[in-house]
Each structure stands twice: as structure tokens, then as C-alpha cells.
Amino acid sequence: MKQLQQSIMALYNDLKNIAKNNAASESITLKLSELHTLCSEVLNALDIVELKSQVEGKRYFAFSIGNKISRAINKDLYISDINQIQNTIYQIVSQQFSNTSPEQITKALYSMAISFCGIIDLFKDRDQKTPGTYFEIFACHWFAMMLEIQPKKEIDVLNLDKETKLPTDYIFDLGKNRPKIHLPIKTSTRERVIQVWAHQRVLDGVYGVGRFLGMSVCLSETKVDKTKLEVVEICLPDQWQVYQMFIAQMKRIYYLDVPYRYYLLNNVFPPINVRTFGDFFYEVANLKQGDMEF
Amino acid sequence: MKQLQQSIMALYNDLKNIAKNNAASESITLKLSELHTLCSEVLNALDIVELKSQVEGKRYFAFSIGNKISRAINKDLYISDINQIQNTIYQIVSQQFSNTSPEQITKALYSMAISFCGIIDLFKDRDQKTPGTYFEIFACHWFAMMLEIQPKKEIDVLNLDKETKLPTDYIFDLGKNRPKIHLPIKTSTRERVIQVWAHQRVLDGVYGVGRFLGMSVCLSETKVDKTKLEVVEICLPDQWQVYQMFIAQMKRIYYLDVPYRYYLLNNVFPPINVRTFGDFFYEVANLKQGDMEF
Numbered sequence: 326m327k328q329l330q331q332s333i334m335a336l337y338n339d340l341k342n343i344a345k346n347n348a349a350s351e352s353i354t355l356k357l358s359e360l361h362t363l364c365s366e367v368l369n370a371l372d373i374v375e376l377k378s379q380v381e382g383k384r385y386f387a388f389s390i391g392n393k394i395s396r397a398i399n400k401d402l403y404i405s406d407i408n409q410i411q412n413t414i415y416q417i418v419s420q421q422f423s424n425t426s427p428e429q430i431t432k433a434l435y436s437m438a439i440s441f442c443g444i445i446d447l448f449k450d451r452d453q454k455t456p457g458t459y460f461e462i463f464a465c466h467w468f469a470m471m472l473e474i475q476p477k478k479e480i481d482v483l484n485l486d487k488e489t490k491l492p493t494d495y496i497f498d499l500g501k502n503r504p505k506i507h508l509p510i511k512t513s514t515r516e517r518v519i520q521v522w523a524h525q526r527v528l529d530g531v532y533g534v535g536r537f538l539g540m541s542v543c544l545s546e547t548k549v550d551k552t553k554l555e556v557v558e559i560c561l562p563d564q565w566q567v568y569q570m571f572i573a574q575m576k577r578i579y580y581l582d583v584p585y586r587y588y589l590l591n592n593v594f595p596p597i598n599v600r601t602f603g604d605f606f607y608e609v610a611n612l613k614q615g616d617m618e619f
Numbered sequence: 620m621k622q623l624q625q626s627i628m629a630l631y632n633d634l635k636n637i638a639k640n641n642a643a644s645e646s647i648t649l650k651l652s653e654l655h656t657l658c659s660e661v662l663n664a665l666d667i668v669e670l671k672s673q674v675e676g677k678r679y680f681a682f683s684i685g686n687k688i689s690r691a692i693n694k695d696l697y698i699s700d701i702n703q704i705q706n707t708i709y710q711i712v713s714q715q716f717s718n719t720s721p722e723q724i725t726k727a728l729y730s731m732a733i734s735f736c737g738i739i740d741l742f743k744d745r746d747q748k749t750p751g752t753y754f755e756i757f758a759c760h761w762f763a764m765m766l767e768i769q770p771k772k773e774i775d776v777l778n779l780d781k782e783t784k785l786p787t788d789y790i791f792d793l794g795k796n797r798p799k800i801h802l803p804i805k806t807s808t809r810e811r812v813i814q815v816w817a818h819q820r821v822l823d824g825v826y827g828v829g830r831f832l833g834m835s836v837c838l839s840e841t842k843v844d845k846t847k848l849e850v851v852e853i854c855l856p857d858q859w860q861v862y863q864m865f866i867a868q869m870k871r872i873y874y875l876d877v878p879y880r881y882y883l884l885n886n887v888f889p890p891i892n893v894r895t896f897g898d899f900f901y902e903v904a905n906l907k908q909g910d911m912e913f
Contacts, residue, residue, distance in 0.1 A: 469743055482861055489857045523817035523866055530865030563783045571824030572817055572866075594781070614669070
């Protein structure tokens with residue numbers, strides 16, 4: 326187990342190094358798959374704890390070692406069969422999207438991401454940074470691969486006599502006369518989510534409204550009460566609507582485990598397009614062609 | 620020592636209860652003084668560790684127990700003499716501001732606040748919530764007392780067919796035809812500071828620019844490397860300027876331990892009024908009278 330754990334951390338460090346210069350690289354797909362294989366090996370040997378779900382329509386469990394438990398894992402999204410996941414990744418990489426579906430892609434990517442995050446929950450103490458960094462590399466990779474663009478993490482703010490580099494979330498530049506993409510990536514958002522809209526506001530202010538499409542990828546919004554073994558979903562839909570009306574307009578919020586209360590925001594005012602991450606792979610072609618109505 | 624620690628936590632809990640309904644109450648001044656007396660008693664018995672200051676023009680030390688050390692304490696602001704502090708508090712409460720000075724008030728309030736926070740650093744593990752809550756009650760008290768207003772922590776957002784309560788930082792309502800005050804309070808800001816401007820933006824959007832004056836109170840921006848025993852100040856002045864230009868305009872940022880790099884923002888474009896918290900007590904009269912040029 327100790328050796329597996331070391332191999333997992335070594336692969337994670339490899340990923341960090343490769344992603345810096347080539348987020349779209351095929352070797353990241355390979356490393357992510359390899360990492361998932363190791364994580365599965367660990368997880369298959371662990372006990373499972375059923376969690377009491379307070380989230381309507383969703384069932385959750387957790388992996389456990391001794392008296393420690395992992396974050397909540399969605400039973401209906403989690404796939405333990407590695408071959409099934411590898412097959413979906415193959416369809417993505419070879420761009421054979423008619424052979425798979427948004428649901429299948431969401432499940433496969435959810436299973437990969439939650440496996441690594443769950444393992445860090447069990448092997449490290451209160452480490453939120455490692456799952457956060459992993460998930461940034463993970464979600465950014467699929468964007469970079471599909472768009473065939475290496476993202477940046479800072480942009481110039483030119484303002485008369487003042488010149489500043491503004492650190493940002495990932496920025497994808499689709500080229501002249503096409504929108505650029507501003508992509509914050511979070512394992513969960515909670516009260517920190519206002520940052521997503523505020524960064525979008527800065528980009529709108531500096532470059533003009535519409536130059537940057539704000540899109541976000543999130544893993545889930547679950548929270549586990551480790552004593553009661555209960556799962557809740559922390560959602561602030563009213564606040565999202567206030568931000569969407571008064572700070573800036575986000576174009577898409579993709580989730581791997583979509584909270585139903587956020588999904589409802591698609592159909593009310595102000596509409597916020599909340600979708601599964603699998604949907605991204607089916608709408609990215611329009612985005613890449615610079616479809617302004619996207 | 621154990622008993623002192625229990626008395627400190629009991630007083631802290633009292634403070635929390637009183638502040639909910641009466642942030643301006645004289646009994647809060649009394650409890651804060653009593654709490655500070657107990658904290659001083661503890662701190663006087665502790666060892667002091669000299670810290671290597673990487674902050675130009677500032678000297679820092681920390682209190683220590685065993686191999687644990689407190690946050691950094693500014694040598695030139697910290698007053699160990701309780702009587703001197705009590706005397707300053709008396710001048711504030713009795714509104715005899717000609718008998719004291721902004722510097723003296725800043726030092727006295729800095730010493731009170733940093734004493735409690737330093738003790739929590741030593742007695743609790745990685746507890747940021749207790750110092751944060753304490754400092755909110757502490758800074759809000761002086762605002763509430765000087766303005767003679769009980770603040771609110773949420774406001775209505777009315778928007779045609781939609782009605783939402785928006786949770787906010789402290790809001791002080793000075794009455795009709797006067798600006799209201801939006802007061803975020805933080806022990807330190809770091810990268811979370813964008814929230815301050817984003818909340819101001821929401822208020823500007825919902826109620827119109829200028830209805831709410833954004834003012835903030837912060838303790839300090841120091842960070843201690845506990846291995847090297849080194850202090851640095853984490854400042855992001857370029858980012859503050861981008862936020863001030865493109866998100867919203869903050870009217871004042873008060874500090875107890877003002878970072879020099881933020882102080883410089885007073886004199887460049889876009890100007891951001893960064894002052895010592897002691898200055899607040901000398902300019903609050905204009906604010907209270909509804910001076911729109913404030």
C-alpha cells in the first residue's frame with residue numbers, strides 16, 4: 326500500500342510538470358489513465374461506507390481506512406470497471422463521439438477525478454490543495470485537448486500609463502475575431518464562488534464585455550458530516566443569480582456531479598447555463614469555430 | 620493556565636452573544652477590556668521569540684509555548700502596559716479625542732486584537748475561525764459605537780418578480796439621504812480580497828453607485844515562516860488597483876498594522892484611501908453627518 330501511495334504521488338508530480346508547458350499533451354491523457362489505474366487498485370482493496378444522503382435523488386458512499394473516510398462518491402456516477410473508463414477515454418481521444426454519450430463521458434471523468442481526490446482524503450490530513458491542483462490539471466487538459474490550445478495563467482492589463490500582469494484562471498485564446506475563454510476550475514465552490522464572477526468582471530472591464538466567455542468546471546458540491554455519515558449538497562442558487570445579474574455573466578458552468586438546484590437555474594431568470602461536463606465535448610466544435618451565438 | 624484559557628473562551632462566547640443584538644453596547648467595550656486583561660496575563664508569562672523581519676521598517680516578535688509560536692506581533696505597535704491601553708479606551712468611550720491621537724488609538728486597538736489572536740494561535744490548532752469572528756466583533760464594535768447604529772448582516776434584493784435576501788458583510792444604515800456603509804472586516808486579506816470589491820459591486824448594481832460607501836477594516840498582512848522564524852508581508856497592490864478600476868470603488872481601507880505597499884496606493888492612480896484604524900475615529904464625525912464628499 327505504501328508503495329502504491331508513493332507511485333501515485335510520483336505520477337501526480339509528473340502531471341504537474343508536464344501540464345505547465347503542454348496541457349493538451351497526449352502524455353497527460355496517458356498519465357491520468359495510469360494514475361487512475363493505480364487509484365482503482367488502492368480503492369478496490371478498501372472498505373466502503375454507505376452514507377445517508379440528504380440530497381434528493383442521489384445516493385452516496387465513501388471509501389474508508391480505519392476511522393477515516395473519503396469524500397462522498399455518487400453511486401450512480403461512479404464506475405469501478407477500469408476497461409469501461411479506458412474505452413470512453415479512447416473515444417474522446419480518437420474523437421469518436423458518436424460511439425459514446427455526454428452521460429458516459431461524465432461518468433468516466435467523474436470516476437477518474439473522484440478516485441484521486443478520495444485517495445488524497447484518506448492518505449493526507451486536511452489536504453485540499455492536492456485535489457484542487459489535480460482537478461485543475463485534469464479539467465484543463467480536456468479543454469486544451471479539445472480546443473488544441475495551450476492556456477495562459479496571466480494576461481496583460483494595459484491602461485494608459487499603467488501596465489500590469491493580472492494573474493488569472495486559465496485563459497484560452499481562440500485567435501483573432503473569436504471569443505477567448507476564461508476558465509476557473511474548482512473541486513467545489515461554496516462561498517468562494519463570487520471570485521469566479523469577479524474575475525469575469527475584471528476581464529469584461531479591461532477588454533470589453535463579450536471578449537471573454539466565462540466557463541467554469543466543478544467537480545461537486547457535496548459535504549460529508551463524518552460523525553453522522555450524512556451527505557448534503559451546499560448550493561447558493563439565489564446568490565449565483567445576484568452575481569449573474571450584477572457582477573458579470575458566466576456562459577457555462579459544467580459539473581461532473583451536477584447539483585439539481587443549480588440545474589434548475591437553466592430555466593429561470595437570469596438564466597445560468599449549468600450542464601454536465603460531458604456536454605462540453607459535444608458543444609466544443611461550435612465554440613472552436615468561433616460561433617458567437619454559442 | 621488552563622483556567623485562564625477557559626475564562627478567555629467563556630468571555631469570547633459572551634461577546635459573540637451580546638454582539639448579535641447590540642454591537643454598540645457598552646458591555647462589549649467592558650468585555651473586550653476584560654478579555655484583554657486576561658490575555659495580557661497569559662502573554663506576560665510566555666517566552667518571546669524574535670522574528671527576522673523581511674518587512675522594511677518594521678520589527679516583529681512572537682509569543683511561544685514549547686515549540687509553538689503565535690502570529691507575528693509588531694514591536695512598534697504593541698503595548699504591553701494595560702493601563703495605557705485602558706486609558707486610551709476611556710478617551711474613546713468618553714469621546715475625548717483631543718486627549719489622544721490616531722497613532723495612540725491604533726496602537727491600543729492593535730495590542731488588544733493581536734493579543735487575543737496570538738493566544739488562539741497558541742492554544743488551538745490551525746483555528747482561523749475564532750480570531751476571524753473575534754476581530755469582526757471587535758472592529759464592528761467601534762464602528763457601531765461611533766456611529767450609534769446596530770449593523771445588519773443581510774439586505775433585501777428587490778428585482779421585479781424576484782425577491783432575495785443577500786447575506787452581506789456588516790451594513791450600517793445612516794438614514795434617509797445619507798450614504799450607507801458596507802463594512803467587510805478581515806484579519807488578513809490575501810487572494811480572498813476580491814470578495815470585498817465584488818460585494819461592493821453587487822451593492823452598487825442593486826442600489827445604485829454611491830448609495831453604499833465601501834469601507835474595510837483589516838488587522839495586518841503578515842505571514843510567519845515558522846521554520847525560518849521569518850516574517851513577510853503579503854501584498855498585492857497591482858491587483859487592488861485593477862479591482863478598484865474595474866470592479867467597484869472602495870472608499871476606505873483601515874489597517875491596524877498598515878502595509879507600506881498599500882499605504883503608497885493613496886498617492887497613485889487609481890487612488891485607494893488606505894489609513895490606520897485610528898484615523899477612523901477622527902473622521903467619523905463627517906461621515907455621521909452625511910458628508911457626501913467624505
